[in-house]
Ligand SMILES: Nc1ncnc2c1ncn2[C@@H]1O[C@H](COP(=O)(O)OP(=O)(O)O)[C@@H](O)[C@H]1O
């Protein structure tokens with residue numbers, strides 16, 4: 001299952017995604033954790049020291065190898081250089097699985113041992129100030145889009161992404177690549193305004209969105225969220241002393257998390273698992289093509305100097321065995 005955590009900076013995306021990841025790992029589920037936030041904090045939130053986090057490989061730096069691997073023997077993609085972040089898989093492309101060894105994980109993922117279980121972590125890499133709004137920033141997040149478009153994952157295995165709710169994930173197709181998106185919102189006007197903006201972008205794309213209230217301290221907080229978010233409010237995580245301990249540099253074990261907050265993590269998993277029923281591989285692949293054509297036209301064709309629409313394999317659906325047609 002492909003799960004995203006989005007929301008305003010400071011809302012608690014990293015905190016809740018790290019907790020959800022630990023919850024899944026503690027249950028023995030295979031998890032790939034992806035840090036795609038502008039502020040790269042997922043590693044430390046999963047217990048890495050700053051030095052270990054700084055030593056993580058970055059997806060952005062390995063983009064050429066990632067493209068070369070994923071392209072495989074797909075004859076529609078003539079070279080890795082012609083592959084852009086939205087280039088969809090086709091016959092001959094290599095797909096990734098959550099549980100396997102592959103050159104992408106070898107280069108870009110690092111195992112993290114948790115107090116209960118373990119996960120693989122991948123990080124887009126730090127965004128320099130000057131990256132924001134320019135090609136470099138897009139290519140870092142673009143690596144995540146490529147991985148998601150080439151990922152074959154089943155129920156009970158998870159890719160969890162800690163992500164910015166910014167306009168970059170809307171310009172590309174990234175925000176449509178998840179089975180479920182958790183929008184973390186504090187009970188404040190700013191918190192819910194990010195929700196409204198996200199919902200507006202998402203509504204034409206069948207994005208499954210659930211709002212998770214965070215730092216909810218009182219009945220008034222909860223009433224506010226209920227009023228502003230309505231039925232999209234799925235769960236609320238309270239203000240947590242356990243999280244404060246973490247902030248102080250303690251390493252509290254997961255089992256000491258407040259029971260009510262632990263229960264919220266269980267509910268997140270229930271929602272993630274239920275999203276499997278909503279999967280539509282045909283729609284997923286069709287959306288990838290739609291965003292690819294849009295990106296090709298708006299900048300890709302000009303940048304690469306080729307008609308990137310020819311990279312689309314008609315009728316290819318991710319996860320559906322493709323008939324091997326002569327000449328394709
Ligand atoms: N439920 C919570 N209870 C107490 N503190 C929290 C809670 N959620 C987040 N925080 C704190 O709020 C700050 C921002 O959280 P963070 O997860 O880094 O946000 P984001 O990733 O959205 O920018 C951190 O200091 C974090 O420890």
Ligand SMILES: [Mg+2]
Pocket residue numbers: 010013014015037039041162
């Ligand atoms: Mg963060």
